[in-house]
Amino acid sequence: xxxxxxVGRTGVLTPVAVLQPVPIGGVSVSHATLHNAAEIKxxxxxxxxxxxxxxxxxxxxxxxxxxxxxxxxxxRLFQMPERCPVCWSSTERTPGQVAVRCxxxxxxxxxxxxxxxxxxxxxxMAIEHLGERVCNELVARxxxxxVADLYYLQRDSLLTIxxxxxxxxxxxxxxxxxxxxQPFERLLFGLGIPEVGEIxxxxxxAHFGSxxxxxxxxxxxxxxxxxxxxxxxxxxxxxLAEPHNLAVIAKLNSAGLQLFKPRSADFGPLAGHELxxxxxxxxxxxxxxxxxxxxxxxxxxxxxxxxxTEVVAGEQAGSKLAKARDAGITIIKEEDFFSWVTQLQANxxxxxxxx
Numbered sequence: 001x002x003x004x005x006x007v008g009r010t011g012v013l014t015p016v017a018v019l020q021p022v023p024i025g026g027v028s029v030s031h032a033t034l035h036n037a038a039e040i041k042x043x044x045x046x047x048x049x050x051x052x053x054x055x056x057x058x059x060x061x062x063x064x065x066x067x068x069x070x071x072x073x074x075x076r077l078f079q080m081p082e083r084c085p086v087c088w089s090s091t092e093r094t095p096g097q098v099a100v101r102c103x104x105x106x107x108x109x110x111x112x113x114x115x116x117x118x119x120x121x122x123x124x125m126a127i128e129h130l131g132e133r134v135c136n137e138l139v140a141r142x143x144x145x146x147v148a149d150l151y152y153l154q155r156d157s158l159l160t161i162x163x164x165x166x167x168x169x170x171x172x173x174x175x176x177x178x179x180x181x182q183p184f185e186r187l188l189f190g191l192g193i194p195e196v197g198e199i200x201x202x203x204x205x206a207h208f209g210s211x212x213x214x215x216x217x218x219x220x221x222x223x224x225x226x227x228x229x230x231x232x233x234x235x236x237x238x239x240l241a242e243p244h245n246l247a248v249i250a251k252l253n254s255a256g257l258q259l260f261k262p263r264s265a266d267f268g269p270l271a272g273h274e275l276x277x278x279x280x281x282x283x284x285x286x287x288x289x290x291x292x293x294x295x296x297x298x299x300x301x302x303x304x305x306x307x308x309t310e311v312v313a314g315e316q317a318g319s320k321l322a323k324a325r326d327a328g329i330t331i332i333k334e335e336d337f338f339s340w341v342t343q344l345q346a347n348x349x350x351x352x353x354x355x
Contacts, residue, residue, distance in 0.1 A: 009114035107244035124190030148251030268297020279314030
């Protein structure tokens with residue numbers, strides 16, 4: 001058996017046994033996953049070994065053990081590569097974890113379809129008409145080699161895609177153009193940095209204000225932020241130190257995307273307010289309510305801190321409501337909250353119209 005390495009859609013490197021085809025249960029088996037380097041070491045499997053293979057559950061080919069008595073001395077120990085076999089970026093293993101991952105992130109072709117789908121998803125850049133089929137076609141035709149290439153697509157190139165008419169191309173291009181206006185926290189989430197979800201992205205944007213400031217922050221500065229632990233800090237440092245990722249971010253900047261929180265967002269009728277939502281909102285999704293607050297210059301958070309100014313209580317509000325009462329924080333019922341922000345919106349529009 002030989003041992004090759006495949007790169008999954010999230011960048012995890014997986015060793016795979018490459019076998020001389022052997023019939024098992026009526027199926028010719030030529031590959032079997034080896035999971036990770038620790039599993040290979042535990043089973044003492046070497047490159048060039050004869051091996052015992054079975055189909056786990058009559059489905060998945062599984063390498064059971066080497067046939068030690070058939071060893072000739074020419075077998076070689078396996079080592080996980082220091083470079084990604086697809087994009088040649090460096091690989092790394094996060095302390096305490098078994099998996100080894102490509103750090104190429106935004107530029108690794110093996111991860112590209114998944115990265116594009118995540119980048120264009122509803123909670124990130126919200127690019128309509130960018131489904132899995134379209135993503136696969138864009139990558140297969142080499143029209144998109146990283147997520148930033150989306151902003152340089154041309155209609156003529158899109159028309160080369162099967163079943164893609166002028167209207168489909170125009171709709172996609174319009175959706176991509178519209179996504180340029182998405183706020184920085186959505187872009188940060190859309191980059192797909194490991195461990196950086198929507199809430200973490202908002203925390204980072206609120207604290208640093210720009211991607212440049214996040215990239216310049218030390219490990220200790222990142223860890224000092226509430227809810228940002230050592231694992232997230234490490235992932236950020238890895239991601240923002242990788243040259244491929246920095247090159248893609250530079251292309252996004254050139255395409256006109258917001259890599260910072262505009263100063264104007266710090267002003268408005270809710271400037272200085274930090275709201276926490278608890279319970280179930282019935283009037284609109286919580287994400288939409290957060291965006292409403294932020295559009296009025298306010299901030300939102302997931303947990304109550306000394307910066308919290310109001311807590312909005314929906315149905316079945318839980319421990320946050322009790323904590324707010326104990327801390328003497330203003331509690332606003334859902335219906336009162338929406339009446340309040342609706343009036344603030346009207347006042348803001350009236351001021352803009354009067355200018």
